[in-house]
Amino acid sequence: MGSSPPWDTSVPHYGAPLVKGVLSKGHVRCPWHGACFNIATGDLEDFPGLDSLPVFQVRVEKDKVIIRANKQALLSQRRSKPMSRCSAVINSSTGFSHVLIIGSGPAALVCAETLRQEGFTDRIVMCTMDRHPPYDRTKLSKSLDSTAEQLRLRSMDFLQEHDIELLTEKEAVAIDVKTRSVTFEDGLRMEYRKLFIATGSKPIPMSFRGKDVRNVFHLTTPDDANSIARLANNKNAVIVGTSFVGMEVAAALTDKAHSVSVIGIESVPFKKALGEKVGKAIMKLFEANRVKFYMLNEVSEMIGHHGQLKEVLLNSGKVLRADVCVIGAGSVPATGFVKQSGLHVDSKGFITVNKMMQTNVDGVFAGGDVVMFPFSPRNNKKVNIPHWQMAHVHGRVAALCMMGRPN
DSSP states (O other): OOOOOGGGSOOOOTTOSOOOSEEETTEEEOTTTOOEEETTTOOEEESSOSOBOOOOEEEEETTEEEEEOOHHHHHHOOBOOOOOOOOSOOOTTOSEEEEEEEOOSHHHHHHHHHHHHTTOOSOEEEEOSSSSSSBOGGGTTTOTTOOHHHHBSSOHHHHHHTTEEEEOSOOEEEEETTTTEEEETTSOEEEEEEEEEOOOEEEOOOOOBOTTOBTEEEOOSHHHHHHHHHHHTTSEEEEEOOSHHHHHHHHHHTTTSSEEEEEESSSSTTHHHHOHHHHHHHHHHHHTTTEEEEESOOEEEEEEETTEEEEEEETTSOEEEOSEEEEOSOEEESOGGGTTTTOOBOTTSOEEOOTTSBOSSTTEEEOGGGEEEEEGGGTTEEEOOOOHHHHHHHHHHHHHHHTTOOO
């Protein structure tokens, strides 16, 4: 739920004099996020994470431990698993992909990389609404000043090197399961043999007046984050919603903005998720850092001057000065484009899948935040768990199933 991925932590290579993880039975586990590595091979064995660790030759001479290491590997502290290349002769304009992936988050990326790691040599095309290569979206609310390049998970060079084609600014609008094709907003039509849907979530639509006023943001891209940081500098910031995103933005702005106001519909933040006692403690911590709360409240109107936000009017009649506003009132699955396709979607918009991430339609898989899946620790009750680690697992499971190697 908004935690950053494990490769930010410094889990050192095997043989280092200090292990910053939990070392047990031939494995080292990241204490922050749970990623697990084999100390003999350095391979990533449990998510979240994309990369393995480099392994170096070690020998002991009397009272000295001598490590023979590649200098570049020492500096990077990460290693990609070997991947196959695409052996098919493909024209980039061809409207067909053996595996078509919609989305570019962790589930989508792990699916594509697992296919290549497991020897898949046909075409893989990944389509994303974003204009940037895959990046760590969870950091947007924690590091508002970071650029897409600083947050990226994989570069275009990396994807090209491993024959994973990325099409940016492509919004899927319809799926035809009979012809096995996806149509995009710009008119592009792509046929597929296997389809993986990992479109994640989108902000809950808001019903207040004044939606066309400028400087009101849903935090969904690095460009949004950068604009929020710039506009909030020594100005008045208003956060609508006490979700994890909303509260993280409020925390990030406490040392930037002149004032930070948070509007919530509950009596305390995180009441449903963490309970009233914890919510009150968190609220006091924020208040000690000059954050003002307006709880049991909702926005009635965004009031602008010459089209630019100046005030936020609450249902209670309270008027808040505002130069920038961030909507952090929760999210819903981004699955509107599948609802007329024949794929089974529940009343909340989640795609239902089995334990292999297969939908009710042959050749179509889904994973990450958009799915309800059977969870074995709860007697295979279908659940939705919007978490980095789960998304990574979904991507790998789907890829292996596509190749006929269920794990």
